[in-house]
Amino acid sequence: MIGIIGAMDEEIHLFKKGMEHTEEKVKAGITYYVGEFQGKPIALCKSGVGKVNASVCSQILIDRFGVSGVIFTGVAGALDPTLEIGDIVISEDCQYHDLDASALGFEKGEIPFAQKSVFAADSKLIEIAMEASQEITEGKTMTGRIISGDQFVADRTTVTELHHQFNAACVEMEGAAIAHVCDMNDVPFVIVRSMSDKADGSADVNFLEFTKLASNRSYEIVARMLKKM
């Protein structure tokens, strides 16, 4: 069984619509839709926004539903200047951008006393996501670092800083938490994100306007991925 996570309704609704033999189970306030999508067993859920929601949701998918892999589908703010709204980023790896123990001499984003602060996505899932995205003609796809924090970024100066500090392709609010939990449990994961905005001064307006389009693009890729798994 594969776990599929989105943070918002827009990010999961097409999966929900396409599922069959679905049972609903609630745990820690999150509803899990367990059933089949294109004949493949999946556990689908809306984690809610932010790192804690994403962490709890990931651990429940692993413990209670025994998922053998986790895929996140949804939207992000572009940091790489070559990315346009609708374009796709597939996680090579993930890191927190809001973790800051620099007063103790640690790098920004470095988890103090931990063995690693950057969590690599599964190479096979990345390959399948790239294959799936190549079947879609609109927009471009890149692999790269996805950074996460409990902040909606909407400022050009922050975009430039984050892009250079972390060499990141895009920013969102859940990916690194999912990556961290999957890493702790030795469960493969990949994060698929379509750009709803450029995390700049227009991000709030663009997010509202383009979240549906971007969520649907990400869905197209993840749905095609499941066919290949």
Ligand code: ADE
């Ligand atoms: N998700 C989509 N756009 C985002 C942004 N600009 N900042 C954080 N998360 C996002």
